[in-house]
Amino acid sequence: MTEAVHRAWPRSARLDAAHILERIAEITGVRLELEGPAPGGEVGAAYVRWPDGRRSVLTEGRSRSGPLVDRARQAGVPTARHELAAHVDGRRVIVQQRLPGAPPQRPDTHLVRQMLTLNDRLAGLLADVPAPKPAELYLTGDGPGFCLHQPLAEHSARTAALLARVHEVGAAGSVMVGDDLVHMDYHPGNVLVDAQGRVTGLIDWDGATRGDRHFDLVTLRFVLAGVYPDLLAPVDQRLAVISDRRFDAYWAHMSLRMVDWSIRHHDEATVEHWLDVAEAGFR
Structure with missing residues (x-):
């Protein structure tokens, strides 16, 4: 296998905000006005307005993260209150504070240091909650719509080699444990700032779970390594405290997640870019 394989892998559907708002009105009796698409995000979000004029954000949500978002806010992390949740055509959707x-x-660097401070505030936030099943990293089997293994196995020799590395790391353990609150998609694209560069919001808590907050720093490192490598120093300093085994497990997850998603949703140049980041990052 020397050439990249081009196959019509399943793609995650974009948010159809107009249809969802019609269905929310049918289900709940609440009619929200669509203002337009929100920037960023792979699946999409939309700005909406309530009948009383309040402005909110409509997103899709795979998990019931509202109570976790509330805990983060109580700990000093700026998060959005969930204002409405509904199941629409088999998808969970959330309307949250804008x-x-x-x-x-x-x-x-100022933003990165603020993100490190916010990460510290997530430490031990779930210590008083009965421990659920440890969070799965999907290193040995597919995730629910992401972290799919077969696209890497079939796309090219290089992606297949990365998958073999992921499996090797996963053989030593494919779960994340801890009492911290973990955001699971912690990067600058999910941060809001004011005109002075101060963080005003941390958004997209859809995947939030219990685990090790250092996972979020590995996520941050992965994204920065691919786009802003000059900002890595403070993150690497913070990550120096975790073991190579833990770091590599989190890095393997991010490698699988980013390369699989790129194969299924982006072009070959994007696949190669995240492959470069993935291969260079293992300890």
């Missing part, structure tokens, strides 16, 4: 600010145009 926070002030906008995604940063260009992340800088």
Whole structure:
């Protein structure tokens, strides 16, 4: 296998906001006005307005993360309150508070240091909650719509080699344990800032779970390594405290997630880009 395989892998559907708002009105009696698409995100989000004029954000949600978001906010992390949740045509959708600010145009060291501080506030937040099943990293089997293994196995020799590395790491353990609150998609695209660069919101808590907050720092490192490598130093300093085994398990998850998603949703240049990041990052 030397050439990339081009196959019509299943893709995640974009948010059809107009249809969802019609269905929310049918189900709940609440009629929200669609203002337009929200920036960023792979699946999409939309700005909506309540009958009383309040402005909110409509997103799809795979998990019941509202109570976790509330805990983060109580710990000093700026998060959006969930205002409405519904199941629409087999999909869970959430209408949540619209926070002030906008995604940063260009992340800088000041933003990264703020993100490290917010990460610290997630430490031990779920210590008083009965421990559920440990969070799965999907290193040995497919995730629910992401972290799929077969696309890497078939796409090219290089992606197949990365998958073999992921399986090797996963053989030593494919779960994440801990009492911290973990965001699971912690990168600058999910942060809002004001005109002075101060963080005003941390958004997209859909995958939030109990585990090890250092996972979020590995996620941050992965994204920065691919786009803003000059900002890695403070993150690497913080990650120096975790074992190579733990780091590699989290890095393997991110490698699988980003390369699989790129194969199924983006072009070959994007696949190669995240392969470069993935291969270079293992300890």
